[in-house]
Amino acid sequence: MTQSRQVGVLMHITSLPEGNVGPDAYRFVNHLADMEVTIWQTLPVSLPHEDQSPYQSVSAHAGHTGMISVKQLLNEGWCLPDEVNLSQPELFAKVMLRVQSNGAISKVDGHGLSWSGFARFCQAQQYWLEDFTLFMSLREQHGYKSWNEWPEAYRRHDAQALQAFAETHQEKLTLIKFTQYIFFQQWEQLKIYANQRGIKLFGDIPIFVAYDSADVWAHPHWFKLDADSNMTVVAGVPPDYFSITGQRWGNPHYNWELMQADGFSWWLGRIQTQSKLFDIVRVDHFRGLQAAWEIPASEPTAINGYWQPAPGHALLQTIIQTFPQLSLVAEDLGIITEDVDALRHAFDLPGMKILQFAFGSGYDNPYLPENIDENSVMYTGTHDNDTSLGWYQEVEEGARLHLHDYLQQASPDMPLALMRLALNSIAFLAVVPMQDILGLDGSARMNTPGTSINNWAWRMHWEQLTDDKITAFKQLVKESGRAYA
Structure with a gap:
């Protein structure tokens, strides 16, 4: 990443008013450009499970079909006004027939939908698309049960059984592929538009994948499973500032020995997909x-786990050599040891600093602006934190008084004061959640770690982004020396 001083805004696609990559996303890009912001950071855009968490998806590759813009399909003439309220499968089936009859012709500057483009997409994405398509169709046929509850032939990924299934479900499988094609085409158009306006897209890759996913079903040998394909250990984090019992995420752990022996091919495929979607990727x-x-699968909490080493140096070296154009950021929050810092420094990866963690302890706190280095990404807070206003209203008194003393203000204008602190820091990149720019309280929080309700649902409204708020943030960008050169 270039080390010129830059500003980013953190807002997930689903937090746009329409929650997709259609006209609202283009309008948002225009507003970012107006504020002289050069980076738009999102959460993972993979297809989630029913809880809608971007960090628990049914595939490490497949795009979130809920982010497909029907309005954009309508504007491009691929569907009719009386079809927009159809279910996704019904609507996309009609779109697919129109694209097929239209042949090789794209309606949008060569970057839109075409049947020949669909064929190229299927060929290029074959390394994950075939298994994903079968997985989704089988999952629906078996009442959305986890794959380990399917009949044995399907559960074991038996080639003969899967071929027979594919032969009798070809139309359904083709539609699933085509739906992914729509997502990736719409995303490509958005990325081109953003890049042309000087804005890079900054994505997020969860380090682990969900057990109930096409990846684990199709490649069980890459994961620590027993002879019956059940998890022996699950992922999480030990007790920390978010939870006294830690967090038991429940994801399977990798069989790193086999992955490394294979040259990390599965990881390279995963990064290949992300490199098409984003200019920058945060490694969660x-x-x-x-x-x-690692937590024994029988344990109900994360308390009785243990640290299991991983070949991070070899993996990162392989990724960076294979994808030199992709910029990586390390999400280095939580319990960080010297070994973790050494791994990040070995590849000169920027780390993350969170201002909400900076107050309430001593002046050696690593998140205070004077204690960070330039190769950092400074946040007021992330999607896992409260909004800055919500944090200020609820934080314990010692941290609030520390902030007042630090700012030398008894009644700081929040969240403006925290945003100014982030942008004026030495960090080459400062990122502000959209909720802070809008001045919203804790009711607009995106996620509370360790909980499973009332998360991922926040959406902004255009009337909240007033001209005054745009002007105020643009002024912060200029004051901090982060405006366009």
């Missing part, structure tokens, strides 16, 4: 590449 839970917290 980076410390897991040095050592990850």
Whole structure:
């Protein structure tokens, strides 16, 4: 990543008013450009489970079909006004027939839908698309039960059984592929538009994948499973500032020995997909590449786990050599040891600093602006934190008084004061959640770690982004020396 001073805004696609990559996303890019922001950071855009968590998806590759813009399909003439309220499968089946009859012709500057483009997409994405398509169709046929509850032939990924299934479900499988094609085409158009306006897309890759996913079903040997394909250990983190019992995420752990012996091919495929979607990728839970917290699957909490080493150096070296154009950021929050820092420094990866963690302890706190280095990404807070206003209203008194003393203000203008602190820091990149720019309280929080309700649902409204708020944030960008050169 270039080390010029830059500003990013953190907002997930689903937090746009329409929650997809259609006209609202383009309008948002225009507003970012107006504020002289050069980076738009999102959460993972993979297809989630029913809880809608972007960090628990049914595939490490497949795009979130809920982010497909029907309005964009309508504007491009692929569907009719009286079809927009159809179910996704019904609507996309009609779109597919129109694209097929239209042949090789794209309606949008060569980057839109075409049947020849669909064929190229299927060929290029074959390394994950075939298994994903079978997985989704089988999952629906078996009442959305986890794959380990399917009949044995399907559960064991038996080639003969899967071929027979495919032969009798070809139309359904083709539609699933085509739906993914729509997502990736719409995303490509958005990325081109953003890049042309000087804005890079900044994504997020969860270090682990869900057990109930196409990846684990199709490649069980890459994971620590027993002879019956059940997890022996699960991922999480030990007790920390988020939870006194830690977090038991429940993801399977990798069989790193086999992965490394194979040249990390599965990981390279995963990064290949992300490199098409984003200019920058945050490696979530980076410390897991040095050592990850393994919890016996029988344990109800994360307390009785242990650290299991991982070949992070070899993996990162392979990724960076294979994808030199992709910029990586390390999410190095939580329990960070010297070994984790050494791994990050070995590849000169920027780490993350969170201002909400900076107050309430001593002046050696590593998140205070004077204690960070330039190769950092400074946040007021992330999707796992409260909004800055919500944090300020609820934080314990000692931290609030520390902030007042630090700012030399008895009644700081929040969240403006925290945003100014982040942007004026030495960090080459400062990222502010959209909720802070809008001045929203804790009711707009995106996620509370360790909980499974009332998360991932926040959406902004355009009337909240007033001209005054745009002007105020643009002024912060200029004051901090982060405006366009």
